Structures are given as C-alpha cells and as structure tokens.
Amino acid sequence: MSYDPREIETKWQDRWAREGQYEVDPQDDEATFVTVPYPYPSGGMHIGHARTYTVPDVYARYRRLQGDNVLFPIAWHVTGTPIVGAVERLKKGEADQLSVLKDTYDVPEDTLQDLETPMGFARYFVDEHYKKNMKSLGLSIDWRREFTTNDDRYSKFITWQYETLKERGLLEKGLHPVKYCTNEQNPVTTHDLLEGEEAEFQEYTLIKFGWESDGSDVTVPMATLRPETVYGVTNAYIDPDAEYARAKVDGAEWLVSSAAVEKFRLQERDVEVLEEFTGERLVGERVTNPVTQHDVLVLPADFVDADNATGVVMSVPAHSPDDWMALQEAKQDRDRMESYGIDPDEVEAIEPTAILDVEEYGEFPARDAVEEHGIDSSDDPALEDATQEVYNREFHGGVLREMYGDYAGEVVEDVRDDLKADYESRGSFDSMYEFSEEVVCRCGGDVEVAKQDTWFLRYNDAEWKEKTKRAVEGLDAIPENTREQYDHTIDWLNEWPAIRNYGLGTRLPWDDEFVIEPLSDSTIYMAYYTIAHRIEDVPVEELDRNFFDTLFMGPEAVDEPNETALDLREEWDYWYPIDYRCSANDLISNHLTFFLYHHAELFEEPKWPQGITVMGMGLLEGQKMSSSKGHVVLPAEAIEEYGADTVRFFLLNSAEPWQDYDWRSEQVQSTHDQLARFWTRANEIIEDASDVPDDPDLKHVDRWLLAKLQSTVREATDAMENFETRTASQTAFYGFEEHLKWYRKRADLDRPGAKWTLEEVLRTRLRLLAPFVPFAANELHERLDGVPVEDAAWPEPDPEFESARTEVEEGLIEALTEDVRDIVDVTETDPDTVRVYVAADWKTTVLEAVVDTGPDVGAVMGKVMQHEELREKGNEVNDLAQDLVEFVRERPDDEVAVLSEVDEQSVYESAERFLEREFDADVEVYREGEDAYDPADKAGNAVPFRPAVHLE
Template sequence: MADTDSGRSFKRRDQLLEMEHEVRKWWDESQVFNAEAKDQPAKQGEKFFGTFPFPYMNGYLHLGHAFSLSKLEFAAAFHRLRGANVLLPFGFHCTGMPIKASADKLRREIEKFGNPPVFPSVETEVVNEPEPESKPSDGSNPEKFKGKKSKVVSKTGRETYQWEIMRGYGLSDAEIATFQDPVQWLRFFPPLAVEDLKAFGLGADWRRSFITTDINPFFDKFVRWHMRKLKSKNKIIKDLRYTIYSPLDGQPCADHDRASGEGVIPQEYTLIKMEVVPPFPPKFAHIEGKKVYLAAATLRPETMYGQTNSWVLPDGKYGAFEINETEVFILTERAARNLAYQNLSRVPEKPTCLVELTGQDLIGLPCRSPLSFNDIIYCLPMLSVLTDKGTGIVTSVPSDSPDDYMALQDLKAKAPFRAKFGVKDEWVLPFEVIPIISHPEFGDKSAEKICNDMKIKSQNEREKLDAAKKVIYKGGFYEGTMIAGEYAGMRVQDAKTLIKQKLLELNQAVVYSEPEKKVMSRSGDECVVALTDQWYITYGEETWLEKAKGCLANMNLYSDETRHGFEHTLSWLNQWACSRSFGLGTRIPWDEQFLVESLSDSTIYMAYYAVCHLLQKGDLFGADTSTVKPEQLTDDVWDYLFLSGSEPKSSDIDLTLLKKMFQYWYPLDVRVSGKDLIQNHLTFCIYNHTAIFPEEHWPRGFRCNGHIMLNSEKMSKSTGNFRTLKQAIEEFSADATRFSLADAGDGMDDANFVFETANAAILRLTKERVWMEEVLAAESALRTYADRVFANEINFAIKMTEKEYMFREALKSGFYDLQAARDEYRFSCGSSGMNRDLMWRFMDIQTRLIAPICPHYSEYIWRKLLKKDGFVIKAGWPEAENPDLTLQKANRYLQESITNF
C-alpha cells in the first residue's frame, strides 16, 4: 500500500494496520479475551474485573472515550499479562433523552425544510453554549428552532443541522430519514462501536455486551428488580421537590439530558416581598388595586434589618407579573418563568406579564420592606446588577455588603450620577449604615471597615470588592453574632433559619429556586427549577450517607484529588429525581407512566455483566430467548443470584452456574471514568451498592482522569480539532493511537494527545521490527562488562515498569529507557557484535513490557519473529534478578567520564 498525501508516505502506518488485522484474526480464532469463572471463589489477585461507564449511543466513539477507556484497557492487559483471570465487558447506553432529542431534531428539520431538507446558506440567530466534549454526543450541538432552540454556527456562519451530521456518517438521505425513529439509533450505532473497539484492540469479552432500554427484555428485568429493591428499602419516595426541569420536554432534566450545565443543581433563595407604596406612577395604572411588590432574591435573610434601599439595573428589562388574584411581583421575565413552575403564577407554568418595565421605571419607587428598620426605602440604580441571576431586584444592606456600601457612597458623593438617573437627594442622603451583625474581625460595620482597609474607592473596583465580599460573608455567617432584631445575641448561622421561617410564616417572603448556573437541555431550551411531584432516590439520607462514606474509605481511588472530589460530592448530594415522562428506558415498575431516569438505571449494572452472556446468548438486544425467557427472571431469581437469597421454587432455570459466576467476579475491582462523573454516576454507584449488596460486594476502586486535548487545544467538533476513534485508527493505526494515549497523561489534569507522538510511534515500532529481524538473522560474540551492564538495565526496566504501570511511566521505563539502554549497549559493543542470548532476552522482555499498550505489535513480534508459543498478552510477567544499583552507578560514571574525556 503506497498511499501518499502531499508527498508523505503512509507505508509504515499501513504495515502496522496490516499487522493489527492479522493479529486480531488470531485473537478471534482463539477467543482469547473470553473470561470464564472458576469453580471456587477467586483469591486476592487471582481475578481482575474492571469496567468503563458504557458510552451513549447517539454517535461514533471519539478519542475522549478512548482516552478514559485506555486506562482500563492498559490496566486489564497488565493484570492479564501477569496471569490474572481478567473480565473486561462492554455495554452501550441508550436510556434517556439524547437519542430522542436527536430523532426529534431530524423530524423538525424535515417539517421545516423538506425531505430531504434544503437548508438556508446563512444563519444569523443567537449561538448558545457548545456541548462539552467530555460527554458522549452525536456530533452535534444544541440547535435552535423557532426561537426555542440553541444552534451552532460554523466559521462561515453556516449552521450544522442534525441531518448534515448524519450525512457525515456516510448515510444516504433515504437512510437518514429512518433515524426519525429513535429505535433506529439503537440498531445502528452500537454495532459500529463494537467494530471500532475491536479495531482498537480492546480486550473485551464481547459475549457480555448489551444495550440498555426496554428493547432488551433481559436488562429491562434487571433494572426493574433494582428499582423495586431500592423502593423496598425506602430509598425511593414520591414527593414535591425543587428540580432542574425542561419546560420543552415537560420533565426533569438530569445531567445526561443536558447539552450544557452538567452538575448544576437548584439554588434556593428567600424572595423578599418589598411592597410598593401607593400612589403608583402612571405606568402602573393597569395594576392599581393590587398588592405590588419588588421581589428581591437573597441568600441572607438575616441581614434584612439593615436595608437602606433596593437596587435595579437602569436599562434592565423587568415586568409586573401576576402571581395570584391579588399579588403582583416586579422582577425579570426569567425569574417569573422559574416562579411559574413553582406554583407562583396565576396561570401555572405560564408567567403573565401585566406591564413591561425597565429599571429606569422603577427608580424612586418607595417600598416597605420586611424587617427593615427604615419605614420607607427607595429603589435606586446600580450598574452591576445581574438580570440573569436572582430576580434582577437586589436588597441593599451596606453594613455587611461591600458592594452595597460602595454603591451607596458613590450615589451620596456624586450629584451628577444622581442627576443622570433622576435620583432625588431625599431618596439617598438621609440613609446611613445600620449595624446588625458583629463580625469577629471587622466589627459591626464590617463592609465599611474592610472597604477602608483595602482602600476601595468606588463600586467599579470589582476584583477588590469580590475579595472583600468573600471575607465578610464567610466570617459574618460562620462566626458573626446578631446585634439587631429579636434574635440579638444569637449566632448568625443559627438565627438565619429562624428569621427565614418567620418571614415565610408572615407571608413577607416566599421560597424561590433557580438553576445555580445556566442549563440547556438537549432539546434546546433553557431549563428552570420546577416544583415537581416525582419519584426521588433519597441520596444524602443520614444512615445511607454513612454507609457510602464507609465504602469510599476502603476504596482505592489512585489519587488524593479523586478522593477529595468524592468527599465533596457526598457533602452536598441530595435527593435525585429518578423518574421521567418520556424518552427511552425502562418503566418504573410500580408507576409505569414514568421511565427510569438515565443515571438511575446504570449504577449496579456491573453485576449484570457477570451473568448476562448466559441469559442473552451474546445478543446485544436480548432477542434470543430460546434458553431463558425474560419473564422467568423474577425478583426471587435476582435475589438468589446476587444476594444469596433462597433458591426460587417457581423457576425452572438452572441458576447454579449463574450464581457461581457472580460470586467469582464480584466485587468490582476498578471502574475507570472521566472525572466529570464523580458528581453523579460514580457516587450513585457507591450509594446503590451499599443499599443493595452486602459489604463484601461493594466496589474496590475507581480511577478517574481528566479530559483530553488534541495537540494542546480543546477537542471540539465546531473547530474541527476532533477525531473519532475510527479516524484515529485509520490515521495512525491502533497501536500508535494507544501509544499516544498512554503518553498523554495519567492524572486528573487534562491530558494531551499529540499527533507528533503518534507519528513518532509509527516510526519507532516499525524500525524496531526491522532491527529485530536483522539481529535475529546475524551471529554475535560474547563480552563481559557491557553484557553485565545491559542485563542489569533490563532487570531495572522489569522492576520499574511493574511498579509504575500507570501508564506514562510504564511507557518510559518499559520502552524509552529500555531502548536507550539497548542503544548504549549496541554502541559499546562496536564492531564485535552483540551477545545473541542477551538480545533474545531483550526482545522477549521489551515485547512483554509494551504488550498492554501496543498489543498488536507485541503479538506479531512474539509469534512471527521470536517464534514463541501461545499469546504474548498471557505470557506472564518476566522474571528479573534484583538490579545491581552499584553496577548502574559505575556505568553512568564511566559513560560520563568518556564523554568528558
């Protein structure tokens, strides 16, 4: 094969591809990766069971998937090489909204642009945030339809539509049209993913693959058992809760349903009702006779005693929204939309705006605000008010807020500034700081004190003010004491809850919640927080939390940063909505109007891997029911298999082998994942295992990694800096891709896949093969000192590689350093030639040490050049004498002396 591109030869890469194809045929013929349980429970180190969170199947696998997966693949190959019985299964996730959303996009594009669609050449609509590359995606970003969707615009201004993405997969227009049916995605992408992963050399037992959703009746039965088991243990309840919610989808929007905003949770505020005092200005004529309130969102209701005014953004857009028959709230449309989904709108889920307003219309409004020592306060302008956070109405407490203090001082000191916005002197000048909290470091006027200490001169010094606010708020809340109001003398953190409760009981405030950051659903609309009647998993419940912490304490997490991530997640994770109205998945067995949410059906499926190949007969979809019928898998059967329950009397399935397989493979030794899943899936995995399984079956380890960059830049479809797994293999070969993935990095920081490293690997591997062929064809002599030095370096390589097989260091010691020692040895030998026996040992050792990372290359060398029996991937870790450190130091001294001479 002599393909060229711009004069560049691909002969060496094609040699690797041909080798890889031949090696995979050997593996397939021998089914070398199929894992069988032994008759007796496995002893420590005898077996290795590792898994990877199954990828979402709305597109091709990409290098982001391959990077995380490579950490499991290298570890599994290392344990297999050392003689462990290794199980590496691989399934495919199809539950939830992404596939449904993509199918719906195609349908809408057909409705709007025809079949096949003819798209406009230029787009000028607003672009929203792109989809994070750390999550499996369909190659598209959220798109915008009729003002309700976000869209991605290319560098030429041309939108990428879902239909065009599908064309990029090599599909005809007639084929693409079939993808309006979500089931077509399930049948198309998983088999392609299997092909790509086999080409990658993944050492998976493919008999154990499956797809989720109720299209697979066996997995559906397993999920139903799982959910019923949780409910029987009171881990699932139905209740009203504040939940991130997609109005367009009409259901909660969990992490995997989001195009952006993964990990965002509801932020709860106290909404202070600041009553506007009549007479109203002319623009308010339409709402005369109603109670009108400026609705200010605050996280610090205990500070309301010190209010001197309220703030609005002068050019901000506001409205007077009807809350009920008698009350009107003035706030932003965005906040009103959230309230409408929290039973705070006269028309549920539809905010009703009676009057459109600007911030300028509100300046000077007199208000009576709850708890304020000032009978009347006024609405004033502040240029830093955010209208995409809270309600756009802000209460001012200059005693404890550096922002409020400096803004009030600016208005007092600058008459032209007051005149610009029509602010009268009597609205500002009479109002002074009211001490309400004693701060341990800054006294009872903490904002004034810290602003003076930091020499802050105006409200525009944002960095200084942000720093001052952190100091004041933290010290005031955790260490401060109330000196005003009926709770004077009480610690602030104790008084807060009491004051909030009092405001709510007196109807002077309401609870308001919104997403802590912007969340976009995969369907393309901005999410709200809704008060929904849903099924919830009770994560965070005290007793359950303690069990989860106990499990975590005994797990191998490979880094302190990973452990801190889990500890932080356990500190805040609370009830999780586990039901959905539509999408793909398994029905909640006791309430079949709902589906199980996509992150809730995938927390203990590692147990299913242990037995599924004997249930499904190796079919992804569970279509073969000739041996076992899904309806035979009752809860008693699952209890017997996984929980040592009584042997079911009603079942005619032979369960003995299934039970032995589970007991042999469990517990899970390691689960490898990107760090973004710590905040949901991986912590859910801990919780669910502790709820369902006995302690001896709790997971033993999680290994988390960062995201991957390509050539030091973020991997992104929109910029073209992107590679699918298939593209990478075609461009570099599987082993050179794996080589570069191992070199990219091992920690929680983002890693870097460098094309130059992959190309260099092609050259190194092919040159090494040629060199070995030449050496094996030649005769050689015998020396003493140089042989001893080189043999010693081989021993060092064996010991260091075994110690550091995580994985960049393994590449260094087992390949780079070993080759450097070989090159030095070759130079030392000169024209007299190298010791043939020693070179045989070198080639044997190097081939084994690099096998987990470059298995195709190693297997080819093992069989074709070294003429060894069996497979190198199971050849056993090479034995080594204890390295002689003195000899190594002596040689280094000698080499340095020669160089100096």
C-alpha cells in the same frame, strides 16, 4: 523485514475473533473483572474515547499474563435524552448537527435516514464506530456480553434495583426545579438551549413585607440573595412603569410583578390575579419589615428589573454599594421624588443602618467600597466590582451585630442558611427560584424555572452515607489522592432527582410516565455483565423481583428460589466484585460516587468494588477536542495511518492514566518510528536465532545488560501493579533502549553470548510490552518462540542475573568514557594516547574506612590515623576523606555495599579495546605510584572510582 502494522493487526484481529480468544467463563484460575463506562453513542468515537477503553484493556492483558482469568466486557448506554435530541436535530435538518455527522464523523449521505430513530442512530455509531474501532484497537473484550440499556431484560434488572431501593425508603417523592420552556410548555435540557447554558438555579429569599391597602393586608415579597441583611433595610424600590399585579398566592394577597405571577404559577403555587396596574401604585407607600416591624418608604427606580424575581427589591445602603449609590441619587433628585408625590425631605432623612462588622471596612462598608473604587454614579461599571467585593468579604468575614439575638456575633457564612430557615418557619420569609442569567430555548421561547414532581434518590440519608464511606475505606483509589474526593462528595451529596419526563431507558416501575435517568440507571450494571450472555435465554416475564433477589441475594433471601437464577448466581459469584473500575476523573463527583452508593446498599460487603482508577482528559494538539468544531481525530484514521499498536502505545505512554494527555501527530509519528525500529531489530534477532547456543559464554557486558533486564522487569511489574502504564511502558521500552544503545557500542554482537543475550532480552521485553502493543508483541513472540505472547507468562526477575557489582563496574566504564570525551571536547584535541591512572592503594584504604564507619569525616579520620603510613600524609588524607565522605553519602546503599568487591584496575583493563575503538587512540592503564609512566604528573589526581586521565 519492513514494519507493516495493518497487515499483522488484521491477521491477529481475525484470529482472536475466530478463536473467541477473550470469551471467558468461570474456571479455576483467579478471576479478575475490569470495567469501563459503557459508551454513550450519541455521536461518533474520537481518539479520546480510544484511550478511555484502552486503559482497562492494557490492565486486563497484564493480569492475563500474570495467570488470571480476566473479564473485560462492554455495553451501550442509550438512556435519556441526548440521542433523542440528536435525532430531533437531525430530522429538523439543523446545519450544525448535519456537519457533525457528515464532516466530523463521516456518516454517508445515503445512511442519514437510518439515523432518524433513536435506536437507529445509536446502532449506527455502535456498529460503525465503537465496535469497529474497539476491534481494530485490539481491545480484549468478551463480545458475547454486549447489551444496550434500552433492552427489555436490562430494564427488568433496573426495575428490580429501583423497586428494592423504594422498598428500603431510599427513594422519595418531592418537588424540584427544572428548566422549562414557556413556549413549548415542556422541560428542556442543556442541549436544548440557545442561551444560558451556564445558568444556575438561584434560590431567592422572599422577605414578606406587609402593605396596608384599602384596609386589606397585602404581602409585598422582596427578593434577595442576602436574607441576613433584613435588619438593614431602609427603604424599597419598584419600577413605576412596569406591570404589577395584586394576586392571591396560595391563599394570601401578594403584590408582585406580572412576570413574577407566571413564575409562581410554574413553581407550583396557586395563583389568581385580582387586579393589574403599574408599579407607580406602590410608589410612596410604606411597607412593613416583617422582622423589625419598621415601616419603610417605597421609592421609584428604573434600575429595578420587573422580569427578575418579584420585581420589588429592598434597599440596604449600608452594605450594598448599589443601594448606597441609588439612595444618594434619590436624595439628590428632589424633583423626581416630588413628581411621585414623595416628600424629598423624607427621602433626605433616610439613614443607612449598619447590621454587621467586617474587618476591611468601617461603619458603612458600602460607602467605603464606593469611595475606594472612586465611584460617583450608579452607571459606573466599577460598581459591580465594588458590590462583588463587599458581598464576598461580608459573607466570609461579616459578624452580625447585637440586633440579631441568637445569631449576633456569628459570621454570615455560618448562619445564613439557619437564619433563613428560621424566619421561613415563622412565616416572615418565603422563597422562589430564578436563573442567574437569561435562558432562551432553541425554539426562541423564554425558559423559566418550574417546579415539578420528581422522585429523588436519598443520597443524603445518614445511614446510606455511612455505608458508602466504608466502601471508600476498602477501596483501592487510584491515584490515592482521589479518596478524599469521594469522601468529600459523599459529604455534600444531597437528594438526586432520578427520573425524567422523557427519553430512552427504563420506566419508573410504579409510574410509567417517568423514565429513570442515565446517571441513575448505570450504577450497578457491571453486575449485569456477569450474566448478560446467559440471561438472553431466560424469558423476559421470568425476570421478576424473585429472580433477581435469588440471583444477587442468594437462595436464603427468597421463599422460592428461581432455579435459573441460582444457576446464574454462580457466574455472578465468580466474577464479582469488580477489581477495577476505570473511569473519568470528572465523574468522581457524581457517577462514581453513585456507583459506590448503590453497591454499598444493594450488595454484601465482599461484593463491593475493590478499586477505581480514574482517567485524565485528552487534548488534541494542545487544544480541547470538539466534535462540533471538527477538532477531533477519528481512531479509524489514526489506526490506518500509524497502526493500532502505535495508537495504543502513544495513548498509554504519554501520560499515566489519571493524567491529562495530548495527542500530537508529530509525537505519534515518532512513536510509530520507534516501534518500527524495534520491529526491525527484533526480526534481525529472530532470524539469527538458529545460531544461538543453549549454554553461552557470557561476557561482562552481557551480564550487565541482563542485570539491567532484571531491574527493568522489577520496575515494570511494580508500575503495572499500580496502574502506572506510562512508567511501565517507558521503562520497558525507552528506558531499555538506552541500555541497548550502550550495549551495542560496548559489545561484540557477533559472539554467540551476545546473540543469546539479545534473544533473552527480546523475549522478556516482548512480554513486558505485550499489554501495550499486543499485535506486534504476539507476532514477534510467535516468530521467536512458536507461541503468541499472550500464551506466555509475565516475566519475573531472575536472581542469577541480578548483580549490583556488575552494574557498578559497567558504570565505571561509562563514567570514564564520559570523562575522556569531556576532556577531548574541552581541549579540542584528538589524542593518540589515553592514560588512565587508578588511585593508589592507600587511597582505597581511606575509602574502606569511610564505607565501614559511615560518612562522618571525624570518625573516618580517627580510624584512618591509626595507620602509620597514612598519618604521614596528614592533610592529603584529610582532603581525600572529605571527598570520599561526599562520594559515599551521595550513593545508594546497595551500591556502596559492593564497592569493596570491585577491582577497578582490571575493570579498566578489560575495557581497553573498547576505549581504543571509541577514541581511536592507544589506551594504557596504570596504578598511581608503582612506577607508572606519568609525563604530565596527573596520576596524583586519581581518587578511588574516579581515575586520573592524561591525554596526549
């Protein structure tokens, strides 16, 4: 019977849908609840997504076979801007977007207009991609519970969550930097950018130098990323030709570049320009360092970028290679200084001030670095490397000198933030945001940092952190090494802006100008699954605080419990907590940790998540997948080509869930071929099933194969308990195929005993493989036993067939076969006779001594020498004892323990016929001594469990 996966797959898919196979409700069996992040349908589904959702499915199917009542639900995440953005780009007719939709995801031309609303767009990909694919993949989802995060009832749930958090003081209002397009006058997301997607917000410290101008005090803020160098400032630079302005900033008079004026406005400062002029105005002036009170000279410099930060910079030549070179050049360029009315001698007199010590350099690190890199001009590209090197070393190893008072003797890294905050509080410093690189909007407009009012989640709250840490403690973190990543994330997690200005989702309950952002509206929604199908019957108006309080906190928590909520509470109570959350490993640092935070806060400890399994990334033919480049494989195509079972099996078998995997079509094809072979052989066994006796006569090889089956069950079960899908499927499938290969060679398969054995093996393996290849496994199991495999149970090892002795015995035959083959290969002969010599009895006596006394040559010899017969053999015994000590030491204990039960000679004799077939030669088995026919004098080489061999 040929393997046509699509035929059986559609059959089972229909049957599951018809019977509502995976629709589950509370009952007596133990509840298991697994979830996976709901898909974000801002585009189609590719093979990487297929794996994401198959991992929990395999575990769900495993738990069901173990007898659990398992819930595996799904929903759709549509919150935020990506879908809105995608629709915008579609409506604008952007070529890239059209290509992704039409070429990568095969959206028909005449359907495109349906995608021109956000929910229409989402709906298309949900229906045409996600749902279809999930069903053809055979995911055991309870489809009654699906919803979107834009649904009214879901919003009521999120509203409850955020009102509760606000009431508990875990939400806070504040200002926050955002990317802001100065052309569109709107905040923008990374997706909206043409350039600078990698740009980071940098917080510059502004050191407020003072300038006396026409009798009034003007602040000249110098922007720096190294505020601790304030004591090393020797002069300042300004671009003499750029536009600058004197302006009232938050009530004080400042001098900054005209560009900076705009930045300050965006950063929520009150700015009023008093007059504008070029930078030359400040050249040659003296400004006062607010910390040291020293006056320093302002020099002209064309390397100053007036568009960056304030457009005025301070110079620390001792510690900045840039500044060092600039100062050297300024000193040499006397004419230029004079042209600006500066006395060149005054410039000449400027000396660097060293303010910290660092191991790698002498008094002036900047000078040393410049010399080391052989830099002789400020245009030298190596200057950047030198600067980076000095900055790094000084940051991690620079020790501040005595002028720093309380901070003297400290390393920069440890005190920079404190020092900065300190001077800021004294009014000497201020700060502003700037990007690390230029950022340009898709509209072509310049993007700047703006500060906006935002609501934050207070993830830095000490009590909340502590609670969440406890949640991590109680968690089954898979793999275990992710545990410290959660802890680490909790440690550094700060306030998180939880709202956006626009996008889909739930409005902030007390300010509907804002919408709750995607990472914040997806932290406890798993609880919503437990009631999602039944809450549909509750009028939206009824879903108030009281309703959800009743539902999640119980009747005691409210004055008047809502009856419907009380009813639904039973569902929630039955399914919660989550047993396993399967998610991506790169989400540990935000989403997964938020998930823990919110559970820890909003639910009682018994309802906290039990486990998180993290999943690795996918590659396609060794390369990153990319929908914009069309470098993706669509699940529908893969399933059509190979079948869903092959796709599932490949995805789960090629790596453990948390490891990265690589979809290679060549390998997938090979997986398909292996499954096809399995299918063919299974059907042969099923066709033979009528000949199989109830009480078979089992031979040694049959028992051996059955013993291997038991250890396979044991290993596969252990692996599944740990989510090791690769190990489990590898063991049950490929591992066992190796045993079968040997078995087919060794056994006479026409015997009733062999047929019984093969049927038993098939039945058990179908159960072990059912989670991975549910279609084929169900079909075959039903043909074999009359019921689908999912109605059967996960196998347990049968003690009757476990036998270390049988395994050791069969191992001897394998080893002997291999030895003979080796000799044949090496000698390139084709023997007529194979003589096998089992070691003499006295050698066995020595082995027994080793087994008894343990692998210690001295002790063994002591014991053995008590035998007179052995004493006579002296050195020979000593050599043998050494060999056997090695032999025992290298073998596992349970194997050593059964050695004495094994009768080597009869084991080989029982395999004579097999060996004769294998080598097409006569096989004779002798015992060393005992008048063995030994023409080549080989018998003496025999050692217990390593017979001597002679070929002729």
